[in-house]
Amino acid sequence: MTFHDKLLALDRRWVFLVLAIFVILPILPFVKFSVPVTPVKEVREIYDFIEGLKPGDYILLSLDYDPGSMAELHPVAYAMLEQCYAKKLKVITLTLSATGAQMVEEIVRDVADSCKIYHGFKPERGIDYVYLGYKPYPGIIILGMGMNFRIPFPQDYYGTTLDSIPMMRGIKNYDNVKAVINLSAGNVSDMWVADGNARYGVKLALAMTGVMAADYYPYYQSKQVFGIIGGMKGAAEYEKLCKNPGSATDAMKAQVFAHVVIIIFIIIGNLAYFLGRRKTAQTQESE
Amino acid sequence: MEQTASMATQIWTTVGILLTFCLFSFLYKDNPFYKFAEHLVVGVSVGYWAILLYYNGINPNLFSHLFVFTNDPTTGAEFNTWKPKFDELYYLIPALLGIAMWTRFSRKYAWISRYPLALYLGISSGIAIPVTMKNNVLTQLRGTVVGLGFDWSTSGFLGVPQSIWDIIVILGTISSLIYFFFSKEHKGAWGGAARLGIYTLMIGFGATFGYTVMARISLLINRIQFIRDWWNMIS
Amino acid sequence: MKQQIPLVLVFVFGVLLAIQYFVPSEPSQRFYEVALDGLTVIGIFAMVLGIWSQIHVGYNKIKRRAEDWQYSVVTLVSMFGMAFCGLSFMGGLNGPIFRQLYNNIFIPIQAAIFSLLAFYIASASYRAFRARSAVSTVLLVAALLLMLRVIPTGPLADPINQIGSWMLMVPNMAAKRAILIGVGLGSVATALKIVLGIERSYLGKD
Numbered sequence: 001m002t003f004h005d006k007l008l009a010l011d012r013r014w015v016f017l018v019l020a021i022f023v024i025l026p027i028l029p030f031v032k033f034s035v036p037v038t039p040v041k042e043v044r045e046i047y048d049f050i051e052g053l054k055p056g057d058y059i060l061l062s063l064d065y066d067p068g069s070m071a072e073l074h075p076v077a078y079a080m081l082e083q084c085y086a087k088k089l090k091v092i093t094l095t096l097s098a099t100g101a102q103m104v105e106e107i108v109r110d111v112a113d114s115c116k117i118y119h120g121f122k123p124e125r126g127i128d129y130v131y132l133g134y135k136p137y138p139g140i141i142i143l144g145m146g147m148n149f150r151i152p153f154p155q156d157y158y159g160t161t162l163d164s165i166p167m168m169r170g171i172k173n174y175d176n177v178k179a180v181i182n183l184s185a186g187n188v189s190d191m192w193v194a195d196g197n198a199r200y201g202v203k204l205a206l207a208m209t210g211v212m213a214a215d216y217y218p219y220y221q222s223k224q225v226f227g228i229i230g231g232m233k234g235a236a237e238y239e240k241l242c243k244n245p246g247s248a249t250d251a252m253k254a255q256v257f258a259h260v261v262i263i264i265f266i267i268i269g270n271l272a273y274f275l276g277r278r279k280t281a282q283t284q285e286s287e
Numbered sequence: 288m289e290q291t292a293s294m295a296t297q298i299w300t301t302v303g304i305l306l307t308f309c310l311f312s313f314l315y316k317d318n319p320f321y322k323f324a325e326h327l328v329v330g331v332s333v334g335y336w337a338i339l340l341y342y343n344g345i346n347p348n349l350f351s352h353l354f355v356f357t358n359d360p361t362t363g364a365e366f367n368t369w370k371p372k373f374d375e376l377y378y379l380i381p382a383l384l385g386i387a388m389w390t391r392f393s394r395k396y397a398w399i400s401r402y403p404l405a406l407y408l409g410i411s412s413g414i415a416i417p418v419t420m421k422n423n424v425l426t427q428l429r430g431t432v433v434g435l436g437f438d439w440s441t442s443g444f445l446g447v448p449q450s451i452w453d454i455i456v457i458l459g460t461i462s463s464l465i466y467f468f469f470s471k472e473h474k475g476a477w478g479g480a481a482r483l484g485i486y487t488l489m490i491g492f493g494a495t496f497g498y499t500v501m502a503r504i505s506l507l508i509n510r511i512q513f514i515r516d517w518w519n520m521i522s
Numbered sequence: 523m524k525q526q527i528p529l530v531l532v533f534v535f536g537v538l539l540a541i542q543y544f545v546p547s548e549p550s551q552r553f554y555e556v557a558l559d560g561l562t563v564i565g566i567f568a569m570v571l572g573i574w575s576q577i578h579v580g581y582n583k584i585k586r587r588a589e590d591w592q593y594s595v596v597t598l599v600s601m602f603g604m605a606f607c608g609l610s611f612m613g614g615l616n617g618p619i620f621r622q623l624y625n626n627i628f629i630p631i632q633a634a635i636f637s638l639l640a641f642y643i644a645s646a647s648y649r650a651f652r653a654r655s656a657v658s659t660v661l662l663v664a665a666l667l668l669m670l671r672v673i674p675t676g677p678l679a680d681p682i683n684q685i686g687s688w689m690l691m692v693p694n695m696a697a698k699r700a701i702l703i704g705v706g707l708g709s710v711a712t713a714l715k716i717v718l719g720i721e722r723s724y725l726g727k728d
Contacts (some may be wrong), residue, residue: 385567
């Protein structure tokens with residue numbers, strides 16, 4: 001068995017082990033270095049838009065992801081919510097992901113609590129922010145909210161009627177919010193673009209997992225969305241803009257190492273493949 | 288008291304860590320620990336979903352129209368008194384249609400579920416036709432032709448006028464569409480266009496793959512951060 | 523009655539809702555609102571099917587003592603246990619045990635399951651991501667360039683970022699737009715087939 005044959009037949013568990021080592025090493029406490037993060041235009045546009053809003057303006061954050069995707073979207077949710085609270089915006093939050101409902105409730109509440117420490121005031125539930133909770137069938141819910149928030153959400157997550165919530169009085173539909181920011185880990189983003197933007201003309205921005213990001217650039221170019229935050233890189237960029245480095249900034253160190261390892265894997269795999277192919281061709285020639 | 292709470296947090300978090308290791312054990316090979324955790328999460332998620340569906344679904348969207356709700360003076364939340372009210376009885380119609388869906392489990396009465404299903408499909412298809420046409424087709428075509436600037440004075444990537452890249456977008460879109468058009472054989476000029484289309488598509492899929500690597504690694508890093516934070520907490 | 527009424531319902535509501543988009547009058551808006559409201563309620567009931575199906579599958583597996591039936595016990599016990607902890611006398615959605623089970627069982631397992639994909643994409647990169655032909659080489663190079671954006675490459679960082687942005691905004695966008703247009707036309711065609719009664723698979727067999 002030649003060297004490249006051995007390389008091609010390598011047990012995948014060795015690959016797993018190498019990857020694990022290079023992901024663990026950079027995030028150990030004693031490993032100290034930082035990765036330069038330069039925010040791109042499509043991320044900056046979302047940040048600038050929120051910064052440009054006036055205190056008391058309404059914004060809707062639809063946090064449509066579950067724990068399986070929290071690695072990439074939690075950092076954006078934390079940074080963006082804090083930015084909105086700090087700007088004293090009125091924040092309407094909801095989720096269209098069943099298994100993310102409690103997780104989102106905790107983020108919305110945690111960030112409000114942490115504002116007391118970092119900004120000297122605590123946004124109040126019902127006055128500064130509201131969490132509408134979860135409903136199934138995202139497309140129908142997005143369409144329903146376009147007519148009246150009360151159609152899909154007669155009550156908030158905690159069971160309070162929307163009309164009893166001070167900040168929701170007189171707030172009917174998307175016409176009353178400056179923009180919708182959708183943090184999504186699935187095709188809910190498509191529904192927000194189609195049912196929210198195309199049907200009602202909602203001003204929309206998307207934060208999404210890396211897997212999805214490249215697919216949404218047509219909507220960005222056609223101005224159906226005014227910004228895209230793609231994956232952990234986008235999340236780290238947003239944290240940088242908010243001057244609020246968190247888990248995404250921390251994770252970029254491991255991202256660098258893991259990417260180097262995977263690129264090396266691709267190169268080795270291809271080298272072994274070409275060496276093997278050349279040898280086969282030589283054998284066939286000599287025969 | 289605070290110490291007890293902290294201890295409880297530590298124990299609960301340790302449970303989470305043990306379950307994480309049960310899952311990671313699959314990397315070596317399939318084993319009972321992995322299977323246990325896998326089945327546990329299915330059960331917990333369905334149980335969670337059932338409760339959520341009641342409190343965030345049936346209760347506010349149906350029961351609040353059919354029963355009298357009253358305020359809890361301490362939390363402000365409303366709760367069901369189960370006293371019926373009669374001003375919105377028409378909500379019984381979608382409720383009955385919804386219940387009709389359940390006949391799917393009976394061989395004899397499964398046909399009844401076709402009525403709500405037909406209603407659902409009819410309404411959602413009717414809504415989707417104009418919206419999808421506008422969103423996926425017309426706005427995209429507009430973006431490809433009108434939305435691009437064709438500004439010869441602005442230089443884009445590599446100092447090439449942006450208009451050149453705009454023309455490449457148009458060519459890329461049309462050639463990719465040609466690649467998907469199988470009613471005409473991919474030969475001659477048509478075949479050349481289809482060939483250009485497949486290369487354009489490959490760059491698109493390559494971009495998606497590049498992003499996917501980052502996405503998958505992110506998920507692993509997040510779990511390593513979770514284990515690191517737990518280690519810091521217990522030590 | 524079993525076939526014709528559903529077909530009529532699909533046609534009537536499909537046509538009415540499609541026309542409604544172009545008629546923003548008060549009665550038409552009201553009709554649209556009622557349709558969405560009703561659909562939300564019907565949808566919620568339909569979700570119960572999923573829960574019942576899970577119970578049914580687990581119960582049958584245990585009853586038949588099928589392979590690995592013991593794990594179905596784990597599923598059913600955890601399902602009913604979780605639901606019990608969320609009952610109103612246990613605190614409902616805010617019940618302390620319910621919250622802990624969600625935070626310390628559900629979140630870690632679900633996040634860990636997805637994190638396994640990192641290992642498999644590394645393995646796939648090593649074993650399957652080959653420059654076998656010109657087309658696959660283009661795919662590979664595009665992926666590598668996008669991946670290089672994450673790595674600080676010193677003086678090369680700026681050009682790599684520019685190439686990455688160009689790729690996303692020019693060829694990637696053209697490709698994804700073509701797919702969007704194709705999917706859009708396909709979806710409209712399918713919706714029309716359903717409304718016009720050409721596509722009837724949802725009716726089942728008899």
